[in-house]
Amino acid sequence: MKIYLAGPDVFLPDAVGIGQRKCDICRHHGVTGLYPLDNAVDLAAPGASMQIFRGNEAMMNASDAIIANLTPFRGPGADPGTVYELGYMAGQGKLCLSYCNDPASYAERVARSTKVTRGADNRLVDADGLTVEDFGLPDNLMMIHALDLHGSPLVMPHAKPVDIWRDLSAFETCVRLAAEKLG
Amino acid sequence: MKIYLAGPDVFLPDAVGIGQRKCDICRHHGVTGLYPLDNAVDLAAPGASMQIFRGNEAMMNASDAIIANLTPFRGPGADPGTVYELGYMAGQGKLCLSYCNDPASYAERVARSTKVTRGADNRLVDADGLTVEDFGLPDNLMMIHALDLHGSPLVMPHAKPVDIWRDLSAFETCVRLAAEKLG
Numbered sequence: 020m021k022i023y024l025a026g027p028d029v030f031l032p033d034a035v036g037i038g039q040r041k042c043d044i045c046r047h048h049g050v051t052g053l054y055p056l057d058n059a060v061d062l063a064a065p066g067a068s069m070q071i072f073r074g075n076e077a078m079m080n081a082s083d084a085i086i087a088n089l090t091p092f093r094g095p096g097a098d099p100g101t102v103y104e105l106g107y108m109a110g111q112g113k114l115c116l117s118y119c120n121d122p123a124s125y126a127e128r129v130a131r132s133t134k135v136t137r138g139a140d141n142r143l144v145d146a147d148g149l150t151v152e153d154f155g156l157p158d159n160l161m162m163i164h165a166l167d168l169h170g171s172p173l174v175m176p177h178a179k180p181v182d183i184w185r186d187l188s189a190f191e192t193c194v195r196l197a198a199e200k201l202g
Numbered sequence: 203m204k205i206y207l208a209g210p211d212v213f214l215p216d217a218v219g220i221g222q223r224k225c226d227i228c229r230h231h232g233v234t235g236l237y238p239l240d241n242a243v244d245l246a247a248p249g250a251s252m253q254i255f256r257g258n259e260a261m262m263n264a265s266d267a268i269i270a271n272l273t274p275f276r277g278p279g280a281d282p283g284t285v286y287e288l289g290y291m292a293g294q295g296k297l298c299l300s301y302c303n304d305p306a307s308y309a310e311r312v313a314r315s316t317k318v319t320r321g322a323d324n325r326l327v328d329a330d331g332l333t334v335e336d337f338g339l340p341d342n343l344m345m346i347h348a349l350d351l352h353g354s355p356l357v358m359p360h361a362k363p364v365d366i367w368r369d370l371s372a373f374e375t376c377v378r379l380a381a382e383k384l385g
Contacts, residue, residue, distance in 0.1 A: 030333040032325075063324075068337040072347035093312065093328070094277030100342035102282040103289040107348075110293020129276065141246075142215075145276070150213040154251040159283030164255035165290075 020050045020201040022194070023079050025105065026088025027098040029057040031184055044191050048198045053078040079107055083201055084114035086193045089158060089173065090183055091121050095128035096158050105162060115170035116197050118189035119157055122175040126153050171196045203233045203384045205377070206262050208288065209271025210281040212240040214367055227374050231381045236261040262290055266384055267297035269376045272341060272356065273366055274304050278311035279341050288345060298353035299380050301372035302340055305358040309336050354379045 022045060028037045038054035045052030056074035060067050079085070085108040092098035097119070109115050121128070126143060129135055133146045143153040156163045157173060166173050174193050180186035205228060211220045221237035228235030239257035243250050262268070268291040275281035280302070292298050304311070309326060312318055316329045326336040339346045340356060349356050357376050363369035 027332070030335075032327075032331055032333075034333075062336075068335075068339060068343040069347055069350075072343055072351075075344065076348075093279070093316075093332075096276070096282045098342070099279045099282050099285040100344040102285045103292075103342070103344040103348065106286040106289025106291075107293040108289075109286075110290040133276075144215075148215055149210070149276075150215075150217075152213075152251075153245075156251060159281070159286070160251040160255055161258065161283040161286040164252055165259075165286065167252075168255075 020084070020198070021082040022050050022052050022197055023082040023085045023104065023108065024052045024054045025085055025101045027090070027092040027101060028088055028184070029055050030092075033185075034058050037185065040187060041190060044187060044194055048191075048194045050194065050198050050201065052194075053082055075104070076107075079104060079111075079113075082108070082113065084108070084116065084170070084197050086190065086197060087115075087117040088190070089117045089119040089162065091119075091128055091158075095125060095132065097162065102162060105165065109165050109169045112169075114197060114200055115166055116174070116193040117162070117166055117170075118174040118193050120176060120180055120183040120186055120189060122157065122177065122179060124155050125158050126151050126155075171200070203267070203381070204265040205233050205235055205380055206265040206268045206287065206291065207235045207237045208268055208284045210273070210275040210284060211271055211367070212238050213275075216368075217241045220368065220370075223370060224373060227370060227377055231374075231377045233377065233381050233384065235377075236265055258287070259290075262287060263294075265291070265296065267291070267299065267353070267380050269373065269380060270298075270300040271373070272300045272302040272345065274302075274311055274341075278308060278315065280345065285345060288348065292348050292352045295352075297380060297383055298349055299357070299376040300345070300349055300353075301357040301376050303359060303366040303369055303372060304362055305340065305360065306362075307338050308341050309334050309338075354383070 042052040089097035225235040272280035326334040
């Protein structure tokens with residue numbers, strides 16, 4: 020059983036070490052983790068970004084499931100690159116799991132960086148007048164309900180861990196769920 | 203030929219009108235646009251978010267192609283909900299097209315809201331020490347190269363239009379390309 024391990028983890032300074040920890044946890048639960056190649060190619064070489072894309076896509080095609088890290092990245096929502104991969108696996112009918120180390124609702128997260136108000140039509144809007152999804156969900160409904168219907172509901176800790184980028188408890192819960200469902 | 207019209211357009215106050223304009227442009231080019239249902243359900247009804255999800259997924263399953271609006275949304279990158287849909291369609295082997303009304307590179311966009319520096323290892327990093335993709339691409343490589351390989355390269359104007367949310371020139375270019383490729 021192969022599981023593609025998506026997430027903005029690849030952008031951390033210790034990305035390679037975190038990938039090794041994630042793969043070790045997978046092995047402990049009897050599954051094989053495949054970690055994206057972003058840090059395994061020469062970034063200065065011509066065509067490096069395409070090489071990473073092709074490698075990651077081949078890994079996804081070879082995997083039975085995905086575990087995506089949807090912890091907010093440079094904004095109130097998940098990393099778009101990671102979310103692309105979640106969608107790609109859902110489109111292929113693969114098993115979809117995700118975790119998020121920030122248990123706040125999406126509306127709460129948006130309110131951290133911009134003024135959020137309720138309009139006359141009861142719509143919640145940001146400072147630019149754009150609607151803020153207000154279903155009490157932790158992120159955009161497309162990802163949250165994709166998990167509900169195509170895998171397992173989003174795994175979140177009760178409280179934000181001290182190190183949201185390196186705490187792998189919620190990740191391990193996903194691995195356990197995936198191993199049960201694939202087994 | 204049906205084309206799913208993904209984008210954060212659904213969060214604009216005039217979302218319904220923009221959807222109508224997009225569908226009109228599709229009709230003019232001989233294809234049928236399917237616009238997400240986010241504004242066609244009673245948002246206060248129980249289960250509204252799941253109803254939207256199921257409706258949008260059914261529309262995607264019924265479509266031959268997707269045109270996604272990847273204009274940056276609440277941060278330096280595209281709207282994650284839209285990107286989920288792009289990935290979903292790519293995973294199904296459907297034709298993928300997108301446009302973006304902000305022609306800046308991803309690294310330039312990140313630098314608008316946070317201090318970006320180059321580390322000793324030549325890695326471009328943000329204020330949190332997270333790597334900033336630095337391939338000169340306008341967004342995360344997964345979306346950009348998915349378009350290159352699974353449809354048509356990202357369509358962008360030479361200069362940012364005055365109204366990035368309502369200028370549909372780049373959208374119309376995508377419709378023309380999709381009609382040619384599907385025809």
